Amino acid sequence: MERAIIKDPVFLAVISTAATKEDQVIAQDLLDTLTANQARCLGLAANMIGASKRVIAFFDDKTPVLMYNPIIIKTSGKRYESEEGCLSLTGVRKTLRYEKIKVQYEDVHWKRRIRSFQGLSAQIIQHEMDHCDGVII
Numbered sequence: 723m724e725r726a727i728i729k730d731p732v733f734l735a736v737i738s739t740a741a742t743k744e745d746q747v748i749a750q751d752l753l754d755t756l757t758a759n760q761a762r763c764l765g766l767a768a769n770m771i772g773a774s775k776r777v778i779a780f781f782d783d784k785t786p787v788l789m790y791n792p793i794i795i796k797t798s799g800k801r802y803e804s805e806e807g808c809l810s811l812t813g814v815r816k817t818l819r820y821e822k823i824k825v826q827y828e829d830v831h832w833k834r835r836i837r838s839f840q841g842l843s844a845q846i847i848q849h850e851m852d853h854c855d856g857v858i859i
Protein backbone atom coordinates (compact mmCIF):
# COMPACT_ATOMS: atom_id res chain seq x y z
CA MET A 723 0.00 0.00 0.00
CA GLU A 724 1.35 3.43 -0.91
CA ARG A 725 2.27 5.55 2.10
CA ALA A 726 2.85 9.29 2.52
CA ILE A 727 6.42 10.62 2.27
CA ILE A 728 7.70 11.88 5.63
CA LYS A 729 9.36 15.30 5.61
CA ASP A 730 9.86 15.79 9.36
CA PRO A 731 13.65 16.32 9.81
CA VAL A 732 13.53 15.17 13.44
CA PHE A 733 12.00 11.80 12.51
CA LEU A 734 14.36 11.43 9.53
CA ALA A 735 17.40 12.00 11.78
CA VAL A 736 16.68 8.80 13.73
CA ILE A 737 19.11 5.97 12.93
CA SER A 738 17.16 3.01 11.57
CA THR A 739 17.42 -0.40 13.23
CA ALA A 740 18.19 -3.70 11.48
CA ALA A 741 15.36 -5.14 9.41
CA THR A 742 14.13 -8.68 10.00
CA LYS A 743 12.19 -11.23 7.98
CA GLU A 744 9.04 -9.92 9.65
CA ASP A 745 9.36 -6.56 7.87
CA GLN A 746 7.77 -7.70 4.60
CA VAL A 747 4.83 -5.31 4.94
CA ILE A 748 7.21 -2.36 5.20
CA ALA A 749 9.13 -3.70 2.18
CA GLN A 750 5.99 -4.09 0.10
CA ASP A 751 4.71 -0.63 1.09
CA LEU A 752 8.11 0.82 0.18
CA LEU A 753 7.96 -0.79 -3.28
CA ASP A 754 4.35 0.37 -3.73
CA THR A 755 5.29 3.93 -2.71
CA LEU A 756 8.33 3.91 -5.01
CA THR A 757 6.24 2.72 -7.95
CA ALA A 758 3.44 5.20 -7.22
CA ASN A 759 6.00 8.04 -7.25
CA GLN A 760 8.15 6.83 -10.13
CA ALA A 761 7.70 10.04 -12.12
CA ARG A 762 9.67 11.98 -9.47
CA CYS A 763 11.44 9.35 -7.38
CA LEU A 764 14.52 7.17 -7.96
CA GLY A 765 14.74 5.61 -4.53
CA LEU A 766 13.30 5.52 -1.03
CA ALA A 767 14.39 4.44 2.42
CA ALA A 768 11.86 2.97 4.86
CA ASN A 769 12.14 5.89 7.27
CA MET A 770 10.78 8.13 4.51
CA ILE A 771 7.48 6.23 4.82
CA GLY A 772 7.49 6.23 8.59
CA ALA A 773 9.36 3.00 9.45
CA SER A 774 12.82 3.35 11.03
CA LYS A 775 14.08 0.04 9.63
CA ARG A 776 17.06 -0.59 7.36
CA VAL A 777 15.15 -1.23 4.14
CA ILE A 778 15.64 0.62 0.86
CA ALA A 779 14.04 0.40 -2.58
CA PHE A 780 15.20 2.00 -5.82
CA PHE A 781 15.10 1.77 -9.59
CA ASP A 782 18.15 0.05 -11.07
CA ASP A 783 17.63 1.43 -14.57
CA LYS A 784 13.89 0.69 -14.70
CA THR A 785 13.82 -2.38 -12.47
CA PRO A 786 12.72 -1.92 -8.84
CA VAL A 787 15.20 -3.45 -6.37
CA LEU A 788 14.54 -3.98 -2.68
CA MET A 789 17.32 -4.38 -0.11
CA TYR A 790 17.08 -5.30 3.55
CA ASN A 791 20.11 -4.29 5.65
CA PRO A 792 22.39 -3.06 2.85
CA ILE A 793 26.10 -2.83 3.72
CA ILE A 794 28.78 -1.46 1.40
CA ILE A 795 31.59 -4.03 1.53
CA LYS A 796 33.83 -2.47 -1.14
CA THR A 797 34.20 0.84 -2.95
CA SER A 798 36.25 1.60 -6.06
CA GLY A 799 36.65 4.26 -8.68
CA LYS A 800 36.98 7.90 -7.88
CA ARG A 801 34.86 9.70 -5.31
CA TYR A 802 33.02 12.47 -7.13
CA GLU A 803 30.75 15.37 -6.26
CA SER A 804 27.10 14.88 -7.14
CA GLU A 805 24.12 17.18 -6.89
CA GLU A 806 21.07 15.42 -5.49
CA GLY A 807 17.49 16.15 -4.59
CA CYS A 808 15.30 14.31 -2.13
CA LEU A 809 11.58 13.85 -1.73
CA SER A 810 11.98 14.74 1.93
CA LEU A 811 13.35 18.21 1.22
CA THR A 812 13.23 21.00 -1.33
CA GLY A 813 16.03 21.96 -3.66
CA VAL A 814 19.27 20.12 -4.37
CA ARG A 815 22.51 19.72 -2.41
CA LYS A 816 26.04 18.70 -3.25
CA THR A 817 27.56 15.57 -1.75
CA LEU A 818 30.37 13.07 -2.40
CA ARG A 819 29.68 9.61 -3.80
CA TYR A 820 31.74 6.57 -4.74
CA GLU A 821 31.62 5.64 -8.42
CA LYS A 822 31.45 1.87 -7.79
CA ILE A 823 30.22 -0.07 -4.77
CA LYS A 824 29.77 -3.70 -3.80
CA VAL A 825 26.76 -4.23 -1.55
CA GLN A 826 25.71 -7.10 0.68
CA TYR A 827 22.03 -7.30 1.57
CA GLU A 828 19.02 -9.57 1.92
CA ASP A 829 16.80 -9.46 -1.14
CA VAL A 830 13.03 -9.31 -1.35
CA HIS A 831 12.87 -13.08 -0.72
CA TRP A 832 15.23 -12.71 2.28
CA LYS A 833 18.08 -14.33 0.37
CA ARG A 834 21.60 -13.06 1.20
CA ARG A 835 23.12 -11.45 -1.91
CA ILE A 836 26.24 -9.56 -2.95
CA ARG A 837 26.02 -7.32 -6.02
CA SER A 838 28.13 -4.61 -7.60
CA PHE A 839 26.67 -1.30 -8.81
CA GLN A 840 28.07 1.76 -10.49
CA GLY A 841 26.96 5.15 -11.76
CA LEU A 842 23.44 6.30 -10.96
CA SER A 843 22.37 3.09 -9.20
CA ALA A 844 25.43 3.27 -6.92
CA GLN A 845 24.60 6.92 -6.22
CA ILE A 846 20.98 6.19 -5.30
CA ILE A 847 21.99 3.30 -3.01
CA GLN A 848 24.45 5.56 -1.16
CA HIS A 849 21.75 8.24 -0.84
CA GLU A 850 19.23 5.77 0.59
CA MET A 851 21.78 4.17 2.92
CA ASP A 852 22.50 7.64 4.30
CA HIS A 853 18.77 7.87 5.14
CA CYS A 854 19.10 4.62 7.13
CA ASP A 855 21.82 6.37 9.15
CA GLY A 856 19.66 9.43 9.73
CA VAL A 857 21.63 11.49 7.21
CA ILE A 858 19.94 13.69 4.62
CA ILE A 859 22.30 14.91 1.85
Ligand SMILES: CSCC[C@H](NC=O)C(=O)O
Nearest residue numbers: 763764765808809846849
Ligand atom coordinates in the same frame (compact mmCIF):
# COMPACT_ATOMS: atom_id res chain seq x y z
C1 LIG B 1 20.36 10.59 -7.06
S1 LIG B 1 19.99 9.99 -5.53
C2 LIG B 1 18.40 10.71 -5.26
C3 LIG B 1 17.48 9.81 -4.52
C4 LIG B 1 16.22 10.46 -4.11
N1 LIG B 1 15.55 9.65 -3.15
C5 LIG B 1 15.32 10.08 -1.90
O1 LIG B 1 15.60 9.40 -0.92
C6 LIG B 1 15.29 10.63 -5.31
O2 LIG B 1 15.34 11.67 -5.95
O3 LIG B 1 14.53 9.73 -5.58
